[in-house]
Amino acid sequence: MQTITITTDADGIAILTIDVPDQSMNVIGPDFIADLDAAITRIASDEAIKGAVIASGKDSGFMAGMDLKYFGAMLATSDGSRPQPSAIFNEVFVLNQLFRRLETCGKPIACAIEGTCVGGGFELALACHRRIVGDSPKTQLGLPEILIGLFPGGGGSQRLPRLMGVQAALMYMLQGKLFRPAEAAMLKAVDQVVPQGTALETAREWVKANPSAATQPWDAKGFKFPGGAGAFNPAFVQTMVGALPMTLKQTQRNMNAPVALLSAVYEGAILPFDRAIRVESKYFAKVAADPQAGNMIRSLFVNKQAAERGARRPKAEPKAPTMKLAMLGAGMMGAGIATVAAQAGMDVILFDRDIAYAQKGKAHVESVLSKRLGKGMTPEKLATTLARVTPTASYADLAGADFVIEAVFEDVAIKAEVTKQVEAVLGPDVIFGSNTSTLPITKLAGAWSKPENFIGVHFFSPVEKMPLVEIILGKQSGPAAIAKALDFVAQIKKTPIVVNDSRGFYTSRCFGTYVQEGAELVAEGINPALVENAGKQLGMPVGPLAVSDEVSIELGYKVMTAAKKELGDAYIAQRSDDVMTLMVDLDRLGRKNGKGWYDYPDTAKKALWPGIADHFPRADDQPDVDAVKERLLYRQLVECARCFEEGVLETPEDGDIGAIFGWGFAPYTGGPFSHMDTVGIAHVVAVLDRLRATHGDRFAATEQLRAMAATGGTFYRPAPSRAAA
Incomplete structure (x- = not known):
């Protein structure tokens, strides 16, 4: 075995030590899956083995989730298209079947957790009959997959609700929230917290003392969900009825994974467990088949980690820590x-x-x-x-x-x-x-x-x-x-x-276009509430007027006047310049002085300033929300593309990471460059041409975009599937 070492002690207890080679943290890949499969077969068939303890051989922690390079390979095909959900189901259900074999092997299995145990690693722990955690302030446990566009696909969406109740489990899974050891024990996600460094021995003693504890609660006759479940259970129905609209509001209907998770939990809770995990894998495959998950994984995890590990650092330079x-x-x-x-x-x-x-x-x-x-x-x-x-x-x-x-x-x-x-x-x-x-x-x-x-x-x-x-x-x-x-x-x-x-570099320059386009819309007489709601529905953290107040309208004005002074005749004036100037003249500088696009009363919530309509009369003909969203989105996209063409950006990876983590660009897209690849560069150029014809040259497509559209080029290789949106 390459990833698991098995030793058996005098009491017949097998110790499975996971140590995935060439990885700083244990992850689930094809070698681990094959080794665990073989280990389960040995445990079940060897009469000398009375039970087993699963532990980690790495100081970094117990185990993280799926090796995302391995997962990415599942989503690749020879012709560059995305595989069908049915093909992905066949790949991902293997892990679900494996964990199911582990918990039904007929012998007690304990998990000794020291350090981080998240994602697929925590799903492995959930498939054990006893979970024992070494207490450490650095230890985190849980199922954070939702944060990268997925949801638990190794049985986690079915086991966690059966251990701690549907409502509590959903709160953690929908937020990707992690547990500390004591919190996990209180919620029954783990069974025992012991002093750091003693989890393995405690787990071994438990297996020795409980030779017949080889049945999971959900496999026992008469099992009931904590707090209840089922289509006719009032508490369960109330939880699910409330969870869906709350989730849709929180995600602005942009995210696939949270809705799929809710469906998997709901359907799984009213089915036998073996059917429930098939339902989970079905929804997981559907989410994975959509480009959204791939884009989010690439930007929010793979490329982010690469940047943090020094992808852009000059390799020949010696380490230079600051003292x-x-x-x-x-x-x-x-x-x-x-x-x-x-x-x-x-x-x-x-x-x-x-x-x-x-x-x-x-x-x-x-x-x-x-x-x-x-x-x-x-x-x-x-x-x-x-x-x-x-x-x-x-x-x-x-x-x-x-x-x-x-x-x-x-x-x-x-x-x-x-x-x-x-x-x-x-x-x-x-x-x-x-x-x-x-x-x-x-x-x-x-x-x-x-x-x-x-x-x-x-x-x-x-x-x-x-x-x-x-x-x-x-x-x-x-x-x-x-x-x-x-x-x-x-x-x-x-x-x-x-x-x-470059003036404004990348993040300030491109973020500024979101604020400027919001000001342009208001100047045209578009309802400010429509502008703000469109921004949030697009997936931005807040609307463009609210964020303008937060960073200070006066700051934007100072940046604009400095650019005018520096660039002289080369400066291209925008209507948003006049809007900022007027707001500063009116002493409406933003949150910092308690009045901007919003009023900030001491005893009430902020509210849009009623005086906006006095200075920017409301147009009789108002656009629909999709038209406003399109303008706010494409004004950012084209500026990002300009930064790439001008060499301000050298890689799309930096562009996507900078947009999401710098100014909160809609995370579900994977970033502006991932989004342009996904909808297709030709589609991007067509939309920009239409917007330019109506709203001016700030929407002019770059020559590079036009060349890419003509040749089928993409920012990333290989190209993702096309699905214009």
Whole structure:
């Protein structure tokens, strides 16, 4: 066997130790499936074996889910089309049958879980007769498949509701929420929590003491779901009746997997277990056959992990971890960066022009970390982390820093002055990173005497929560700077993308089009409520007007005026410019001053400002919601395509990751480039041509898109199946 080692002790208990070679974490692939199949046959047929314990041979944890490369191969065909659901069913039902064989082999099977146990790994645990977990604050268990466009397909959607009740199980599976050990035990998802490192021996003792405990609860005569189930059970019916509309509202009807999960749970709950797992695999195959799942897996898991592991890092550069960070600027952004850096174990010199501002920045660090007390943060850990942050107003205190991040006011002259002052202390050989959302890095690098050591490091607010960091290469940024920046991002456990210099770079530039198109629609007299609802139905986190308020209308205005000044006659004016100017003149700056597109009363929920109609009279003819969604979507798509054509983006992977994790672009699409491939480039160009004819050149398709449409080209290879939407 390649993935499982079997040893049998003097009591006749077989210990199955999983250790998938060449993997940092155990995953389910064809070799593991074959080995587990053989192991089950041996356990069932060997009279000397009285029972078994399944454990992991890796320090990283018990087991994750399916090897997604293996899963991707299931979805591939020789001609590039997607396989039929029936073919996928035959592949995925193998795992369901295997786990079913395990739990009906006639001998007690215990699972000894130390560390992470998620996805297919947790489904394997659920198929065991006893689940014993070593207690550790790092241990997580559960079924998070919904987060990558799938749902549990190895029996998890059937076993978990039978253990903890339908309502509770759905709450976890529909959110992809994970359990901590004590929580899992309380909800009956696991049987016992023991001190870390003792799960294997405890599991062995249980098997020895329970030689006849070889029947799962759902196979016992008279079994009933906790809380009840069945088409005539009032509580079950009420749960399912409420779950569907809540799910549709939460997903805006864009996601396939949650609805399929609800169907599998509902139908499975009123069927015998062996029929129930066939139903689960049927719905799983239907979801997997749609391009949505493949796109989400590629962007949200495979490409995201590749980026985090250094896919864009210069391979020849030695590792360059940051030990002491000079953080320039102690505002919300600088203090946020200081927080995540200190948490990662770095010493942070938090600089601002006035010591009071610097101390306020450290107070922000303490405030953020204090909210985590009891949630993995202890008073001792809090004190240690805070001790790493030193506020200062003296450049001299930056001495010894091996990386600099600047997050001062968005003004070229101010940034240049700070940059020069820092170089006078540290010298030009230290890597300097500028956190800016719009100012060209190449221009800012002119203030550092070695521009090859200058790079853009664009964070998103709030830094503590937002997962993306956009690394921007100036024209002279060198490999050492790229490596240093990417190593820093890895240290703080965030996801990087790497883009080339441009005004607004990639994320700010493309995100801005969503806000601008919302303003254009309002200026045309389109109902603001329609605009906002269309944005949310498209799959964006919030509508374009609401997000404009959140980031500040005034900020957008300042970016626009700076671009006008910088570009001169080359600047292309938009109607949205006039809208922003009017809003600023009216002192409606957004949430920060309590009035923007929305009013923010102290004692009530925010509401759209009634005065919008006074300044932008409502048009008599209102479009339908699909037309508004189309404009909001395609305005973003074409700008992403322009970034790719201009070389701001070098890979579609960076484009999709940056869009989803940077500005919340509809995750169910897999990102703008995945979406354009899926609906077909020719379809994208046709829609853009129609929108351009009606709404102007901002919708003009790029020459690259036209060439791809003519040749059947795609951003990714091989091309996914075409299904225009």
